[in-house]
Amino acid sequence: MANKDINELVKQLQNGNIEVFDDIYYQTKNIVYYSIFIILKDYQLSEDIMQDTYLKALDKIHTYKPRAHFKSWIVTIAKNLAINEFNRRKREMLIDISEQEYILGSCASTAENEVLISQIFTVLSDIEKEVVLLHVVGDLKHREIAKLLNKPLGTITWTYNKAIKKLKEKI
Template identity: 35%
Template sequence: MKLDQDAIDKLKNGDDTTFEKLYHDTKRGVYGIVFSILRDHDKTADVLQDVYMKVLIKINQYKVGTNFNSWIMQIAKNYAIDIYRQEKKHTHIEDEVLEQVVSEDRDLPDEKSKILMMLDNLTEDERIVIILKVLDDLTHKEISKIIDKPIGTVLWLYQKGLDKLKDYYGEYDA
């Protein structure tokens, strides 16, 4: 997705129609990358709003003719990482309690819990690549630009993540 100068000007002037189209075209990918880092739907929803506010504030920094999707994903990724780091300092004890609850809940998880448990087995990079590929249907090349890693690394992370998910799913169903 590329924005032309006209679309940028409309966003600067608060054109709701342009913003709604932009939001509709990018929300799944932005949600996916933020969720892959924060792993909490409520926090992700809050951060999603902040990301789009940042986009409107930083719209002057977007270079006309470049891939807007990559640009917004980078903003989302950086902001989510900042939030994660801030909260990580405060939630060490909560994480231990959550791990205990999740381990107790392994007997009868609902679909969300099962997916979260599966994603917890992935590294952060694997999780981001899998979510961007599956949820937003991005190409490996687009993901490579978003996470700023070589395409070979993205392919490797994707395959490694898929293998872990298959192994976990096999163990879970056994």
């Protein structure tokens, strides 16, 4: 569904129609989840923050303006919550930053796809991960990603091409 459709759904939600929430959720859940997962690197924790993200987005829904892509808006909320959680756990020494690895958890998936996910999160740098996931999973255009990450468009295009090349070599 195009950006226009999701904006239409959000508008209905802002007008009080809670029925459209499911559609909005299913259109955005992948990119929300992986934006959090890149930061927290933990399957269970990311699930919890994902829940918080949608509740917060709902609470702040009237502050959303259709100037920006809705996915960019909700990803920002997700990342902020993830960063806050990360910092909180760091302060409480619940995680060892230097040895943090991705806890991929168990999920029904083919062995090949398991390898692919593993490669994305180990082979790519943080910025490459973000750009690939926002573009491929989130369907955001490079221009929108550049705005979201506050980087030049050329950098985003180059980073994406480099990341895909790295994955092609590894797989």
